[in-house]
Amino acid sequence: MSASAQKPGQATPLGKFLAGSAVVLYALVAMIPLIWILATGFKSPPDSISYPPKVFFEPTLEGYVNLFTTRSRQTPEYIESLGPPKSWYEELVRKRNMVISGPSRFADRYWNSIVIGFGSTFLAVFLGTLAAYGFSRFRVPLKDDLLFFILSTRMMPPVAVAIPIFLMFRQLGLSDTAAGMILLYTAVNLSLSVWLLKGFVDEIPREYEEAAVVDGYSRLQAFWKVVLPQMRAGIAATAIFCLIFAWNEYAFALLLTSGTAQTAPPFIPIIIGEGGLDWPAVAAGTTLFLLPVVVFTVLLRNQLLRGITFGAVRK
Amino acid sequence: MAEIKLQNLQKHFGEFVAVRDIDFTVRDGEFFVMLGPSGCGKTTTLRMIAGLELPTSGQILIDGEDVTWKRASQRNIAFVFQLFALYPHMTVRRNVSFPLRLAGVPRREVREKTEEIARLLRIEHLLDRGVGGLSAGDRQRVALGRAIIRRAKAFLMDEPLGALDAEFRDVMCEELRLLHDRLKSTTVYVTHDQVEAMAMADRICVMNHAEVLQIGAPGEVYSRPATKFVAGFIGSPSMNFLPIADAVSCGASSVIVQGSEIPVPETAESIAHPRGFLGARAEHIKLSDGGALRGTVFGVEYMGARQLVTVDTAAGRLKVRAPNTVRVKDGESVGLEFMTDHLSLFDGDTDKALKTRARQ
Numbered sequence: 001m002s003a004s005a006q007k008p009g010q011a012t013p014l015g016k017f018l019a020g021s022a023v024v025l026y027a028l029v030a031m032i033p034l035i036w037i038l039a040t041g042f043k044s045p046p047d048s049i050s051y052p053p054k055v056f057f058e059p060t061l062e063g064y065v066n067l068f069t070t071r072s073r074q075t076p077e078y079i080e081s082l083g084p085p086k087s088w089y090e091e092l093v094r095k096r097n098m099v100i101s102g103p104s105r106f107a108d109r110y111w112n113s114i115v116i117g118f119g120s121t122f123l124a125v126f127l128g129t130l131a132a133y134g135f136s137r138f139r140v141p142l143k144d145d146l147l148f149f150i151l152s153t154r155m156m157p158p159v160a161v162a163i164p165i166f167l168m169f170r171q172l173g174l175s176d177t178a179a180g181m182i183l184l185y186t187a188v189n190l191s192l193s194v195w196l197l198k199g200f201v202d203e204i205p206r207e208y209e210e211a212a213v214v215d216g217y218s219r220l221q222a223f224w225k226v227v228l229p230q231m232r233a234g235i236a237a238t239a240i241f242c243l244i245f246a247w248n249e250y251a252f253a254l255l256l257t258s259g260t261a262q263t264a265p266p267f268i269p270i271i272i273g274e275g276g277l278d279w280p281a282v283a284a285g286t287t288l289f290l291l292p293v294v295v296f297t298v299l300l301r302n303q304l305l306r307g308i309t310f311g312a313v314r315k
Numbered sequence: 316m317a318e319i320k321l322q323n324l325q326k327h328f329g330e331f332v333a334v335r336d337i338d339f340t341v342r343d344g345e346f347f348v349m350l351g352p353s354g355c356g357k358t359t360t361l362r363m364i365a366g367l368e369l370p371t372s373g374q375i376l377i378d379g380e381d382v383t384w385k386r387a388s389q390r391n392i393a394f395v396f397q398l399f400a401l402y403p404h405m406t407v408r409r410n411v412s413f414p415l416r417l418a419g420v421p422r423r424e425v426r427e428k429t430e431e432i433a434r435l436l437r438i439e440h441l442l443d444r445g446v447g448g449l450s451a452g453d454r455q456r457v458a459l460g461r462a463i464i465r466r467a468k469a470f471l472m473d474e475p476l477g478a479l480d481a482e483f484r485d486v487m488c489e490e491l492r493l494l495h496d497r498l499k500s501t502t503v504y505v506t507h508d509q510v511e512a513m514a515m516a517d518r519i520c521v522m523n524h525a526e527v528l529q530i531g532a533p534g535e536v537y538s539r540p541a542t543k544f545v546a547g548f549i550g551s552p553s554m555n556f557l558p559i560a561d562a563v564s565c566g567a568s569s570v571i572v573q574g575s576e577i578p579v580p581e582t583a584e585s586i587a588h589p590r591g592f593l594g595a596r597a598e599h600i601k602l603s604d605g606g607a608l609r610g611t612v613f614g615v616e617y618m619g620a621r622q623l624v625t626v627d628t629a630a631g632r633l634k635v636r637a638p639n640t641v642r643v644k645d646g647e648s649v650g651l652e653f654m655t656d657h658l659s660l661f662d663g664d665t666d667k668a669l670k671t672r673a674r675q
Contacts, residue, residue, distance in 0.1 A: 205400065207398065207400035208400050210367050210387070210394070210400070211394065211402075213366075213367070213386075213388050214365055214366070214367070214390075214392065215393070215413060215465070216388045216389075221417075226402055229402075229404040230403065230404055232404075
């Protein structure tokens with residue numbers, strides 16, 4: 001881990017200032033793309049492609065409106081005949097000689113992403129916790145081989161298994177279903193989650209469970225009351241890693257889903273194709289897509305910090 | 316409280332024998348200490364009594380009931396772990412009350428009981444704190460509290476003072492013993508520290524290499540060790556051993572050590588080979604000019620009222636406890652006289668002590 005071995009007593013004011021500046025500078029560099037995406041989402045289409053790029057602009061919600069709607073171009077006469085616009089977003093659209101013809105599929109895709117992302121994360125962490133506990137505490141025959149086998153599922157590039165999986169999914173009727181995608185992402189994440197969590201379980205001394213068992217608790221109760229609470233940091237860290245993978249996954253989502261179960265990643269680029277290069281809509285979609293992972297990570301940040309050091313600071 | 320009976324208890328870990336054929340009874344209300352060097356099987360035995368380890372063969376009876384194959388949770392015993400095993404995610408109160416919060420004990424009763432125990436152990440002021448910031452001594456008390464809150468049949472303690480510093484260990488030693496006298500609880504206590512064992516035990520069980528060597532009251536184990544190992548392990552300094560030159564016949568009343576004849580209690584057994592040892596505690600050797608064995612003073616440690624004199628002799632380096640009125644200098648030649656009735660004889664091959672008139 002990062003070797004910030006500076007004890008409070010040792011830090012000179014200058015050293016603190018330099019270290020602080022470096023962190024701020026790095027944060028700025030890392031944030032620029034994100035800020036650009038956020039800003040583009042609130043630009044009008046001409047502003048978004050103007051050269052030189054506009055840093056100051058008049059913010060508009062056009063991108064978000066375009067993201068959530070499908071529109072058709074009409075003659076001014078036709079639009080005139082419709083009467084006054086019924087809402088602020090209709091007004092916004094009519095300025096471009098368009099009328100709203102219906103909602104877009106973004107909300108559906110977004111919901112799919114949430115169901116598949118969080119569903120597979122929950123399953124991977126749940127199964128991973130049980131498996132990790134088993135591997136850590138019980139004498140499992142061929143334990144090392146099994147653990148290696150679990151890890152080896154990660155060794156192949158996804159492309160290598162794409163076609164077999166595509167064929168299997170078609171045979172089993174899992175193509176383009178949320179259940180199929182949850183299954184796939186859970187399978188991919190499980191190796192990570194078992195290995196990470198086993199490390200955390202290994203660090204919890206057995207005496208805790210033994211003490212609980214002697215005090216009259218069953219093994220399951222001891223696991224629930226004594227082991228699980230101490231795994232919180234590890235579970236949080238693992239869940240974030242799993243979620244980030246499942247949430248961002250593009251290749252399999254593109255290959256295996258098209259209509260009903262499509263997730264947001266393969267959908268967002270499609271927006272580009274609908275009626276010209278609509279960068280604000282793409283940026284708006286990307287912004288909304290980033291949010292859940294950010295919120296999830298911020299909520300679990302305390303657990304995560306402790307988790308990522310792999311319990312090095314315990315005791 | 317209860318009586319614990321072990322019968323022919325064995326524990327193997329693969330090829331390794333951790334406990335070999337152990338047989339003893341811990342009496343109701345007794346403070347029973349299992350003493351031995353690390354790896355001697357004492358902790359394994361304790362864990363088998365608790366049900367945390369299953370024996371390879373043999374039986375464990377608690378109050379006459381065979382619990383050999385019962386789960387730990389069904390034996391109703393309490394266990395204090397070496398590193399306390401306090402749950403880090405719970406407060407002191409929740410740690411202490413943990414065994415009670417299991418099966419439908421009313422909340423009010425849990426609360427009252429917890430506070431009563433906390434008062435007894437003087438940790439009331441810590442009840443709502445986390446266990447993270449507690450001192451070793453307070454952690455120890457919390458662990459004890461968790462053990463005594465239930466009316467368990469017996470308390471099993473695995474080196475509970477091992478993590479404390481020496482100064483505090485003395486205090487806790489005394490507190491533990493007082494607590495035991497107050498609760499009149501059957502206690503099995505494991506330690507490798509013979510001072511602790513001597514200070515607290517009603518009876519001591521000395522183990523080495525998976526076997527029980529001797530069970531007896533502290534005084535008995537000290538003055539009549541059953542084997543040479545026990546004699547060496549218990550007491551500080553440990554017993555002096557002097558090699559005997561010849562075989563020892565049954566009924567002999569003296570042995571030859573380095574050409575000097577030393578009177579011993581009349582033997583009731585013999586040693587057939589010249590590999591016997593004469594055992595003498597430091598306080599059972601006197602500095603005396605008329606002594607049979609002679610040596611030179613190697614060093615002197617003053618210990619207040621007494622002094623410990625190290626003497627180099629032809630039979631090895633011996634420790635002698637002498638009153639501080641005796642003045643000796645390094646390099647001085649002294650004679651040693653042995654107090655016949657307190658001497659032990661050991662067979663060097665079997666390690667066992669010989670039966671003599673002084674010990675039957």
